[in-house]
Amino acid sequence: MSTKIIFAAAICLTLFACKEKQNSTAAKEKTEAAQPQRSADTTQTHFSMKSYLADQWSMKKNDPYTIMKVTEVNGKRDSTLIPLDSALWVKMFEPFYASDIGEPKFQGWYRINTYSDEVTETNHLNYEAISPDYFTQKMDLGVNPVSNDVMSVYIETIDKKTDTIISNKLQYRPSEIVRIISFIKAKDKPGVTIKTEYKFKY
Numbered sequence: 001m002s003t004k005i006i007f008a009a010a011i012c013l014t015l016f017a018c019k020e021k022q023n024s025t026a027a028k029e030k031t032e033a034a035q036p037q038r039s040a041d042t043t044q045t046h047f048s049m050k051s052y053l054a055d056q057w058s059m060k061k062n063d064p065y066t067i068m069k070v071t072e073v074n075g076k077r078d079s080t081l082i083p084l085d086s087a088l089w090v091k092m093f094e095p096f097y098a099s100d101i102g103e104p105k106f107q108g109w110y111r112i113n114t115y116s117d118e119v120t121e122t123n124h125l126n127y128e129a130i131s132p133d134y135f136t137q138k139m140d141l142g143v144n145p146v147s148n149d150v151m152s153v154y155i156e157t158i159d160k161k162t163d164t165i166i167s168n169k170l171q172y173r174p175s176e177i178v179r180i181i182s183f184i185k186a187k188d189k190p191g192v193t194i195k196t197e198y199k200f201k202y
Contacts, residue, residue: 046110046127047141048102052150053093056174061086068199074192092178092198095168099136099155101127109134117142122151135159150174163187175200 065084070077082088090097101110110127117124122142129137135157142152155170164186171179178198185191 045104046101046106046112047125047139049096049100049139049153049155050102052153053096057086057089060084060175061089065200067092068197068202070195070197070199072195093172095157095170095180096153096155096172099139099157099170101136101139110139116145120151121145132158133160177201 063084067082067084067088068079069082070079072078109131110129113126113128115124115126116122120142121144123145125141125143127136127139136155137158138154138156140152140154141150142154143149144151151173153170153172155168157168157170159166164184166185167183169179169181171177177200180194180196182194182196183191184194
């Protein structure tokens with residue numbers, strides 16, 4: 001991945017670390033209204049999944065990958081091998097693109113934190129929504145502290161419709177796996193869990 005994106009995220013974090021702490025109390029008091037923190041500087045941006053995935057595709061599009069797709073619905077498992085092309089790439093990452101919070105309008109919507117994971121030897125940039133009503137609820141990026149490459153992406157989203165709630169847990173480890181776990185709950189019906197994995201290594 002281009003280090004420019006990581007540096008942009010780090011700069012964003014530095015600029016807003018103090019502001020997030022100052023606004024954390026105010027954000028808690030707004031749990032009912034759940035409005036973005038309007039004092040945020042909307043000229044800045046968060047980490048962009050769209051830019052990151054575009055960068056990833058530019059590095060992989062000329063490699064002869066064959067992806068193993070594994071789907072599991074309520075315990076029933078099925079798998080198939082698919083050549084990687086641009087159409088499959090978009091299909092695999094469709095929910096990731098939808099979760100993007102890189103536009104300036106999303107400033108003030110998230111609490112931003114960093115932490116280090118000694119077990120995986122990665123630094124983490126973490127976004128958590130200030131409202132349970134936002135589509136993208138959580139984004140966590142695991143970054144190599146030496147190369148600044150993104151080693152892992154974890155995202156949680158929720159889509160609350162009139163009669164249906166769809167929650168997703170998304171994971172991407174570059175050149176290893178794309179994992180999408182969806183829980184779909186329609187009104188007056190039992191929930192359905194759909195697990196889809198796209199494996200680069202198998």
